[in-house]
Amino acid sequence: MTRDETFLQFLLRMGDNTLILGHRVSEWCGHAPVLEEDIALANTALDLIGQTQMWLGLAGEVQGEGKSADDLAFLRDAWDFRNVLLVEVPNGDFGRTLMRQFLFDAWHSIMLGRLLKSSDDRVAAIAEKASKEVAYHLERSSDTVVGLGDGTEESHRRMQEALDYLWPYVGEMFASDEVDAEMAAAGVAPDPASLREEYDSLVQRVLTEATLTIPDSRFAHKGGRDGRMHTEHLGHLLTQMQWLQRAYPGATW
């Protein structure tokens, strides 16, 4: 791969994570248990979609084929997406949605913190903007995970089940490949593996407060960030998200 192709892969990974999670979270709109949570979820989704516009906008520029962020979001198929599997798994109950959000926010905040020092000014600028929003997401998802984990018997059980279900999807966020090696060598982005220690200590601290137990296994489902094998859920998500462009290709208004 050329340098631009590698850079494109990196940008797609960042933008597809926020796009797919943003879409998943927006599925709660009008369905959350209480109004305040509905608004909070919609606001979080909105931030993530906004960040997607910046990442995929830059991706389109680097690709140099005249594609916009919208083109990349709506006119690609499942195998072209580069998001981690964690963000495409279905929402499940409210507890699982917030646990997934917490596990992602923790990674996201650490990653953006490192990207502030990126050798590429455009990446650093997006990280500067996004990191302010994500600090807020992390504060809320941590609080909610603690509140529900250390809550009633039922909420505790549901949160532990959510953690057990989602934990095998955590490892992929720290898996490194040749794209990461090249980005790290160029000073554009950190090697994801180097974020793990900080992540583990953050997550351990919050989950301990939430009286939850992190599963022993380090087994990790992979295949999303390199596009080798997404879960069956991504295609279903895209049929919803891309419905209009699939039914009426090129429709504008």
Add this chain to the structure above:
Amino acid sequence: MDRATVEQVWEWLDAVPDPEIPVISVVDLGIVRDVTWEGDTLKVAVTPTYSGCPATSVIAMDIETALRDHGIDKIKLETRISPAWTTDWLSDKGRAKLKDYGIAPPQPAGGPDRCPHCGSTAVEKVSQFGSTPCKAHWRCTDCREPFDYFKCI
């Protein structure tokens, strides 16, 4: 026609209300970052408050419309994301207007110091998120009124 001075343009922009919080202007909000003439084209740099804020495109349209109404034909709007918007850029005039409108202005402490309705310091957070991306939802335990708090970022 002589082209308007940059100071004049800032004054015009200070009359363009924020679409979500119409008591303050886009200049009060601190999102107009730069106004410059480049030949006969007026360049205005605008920064979004939150990256996904739906008001951003409406604001761009309102700015363009206002400038056209003042006779400026060639306008170039630039979205500038760095340095990232901060509530430090809210003008003092804007802060006072927010408070009069019933929205607690941002505080470095991370929460409102008092209720914008009755002035009591007995306030509590209802939700970190409110009716727009830039606000959180609080309430006063003295006068029992809910209110919006402009988040400090």
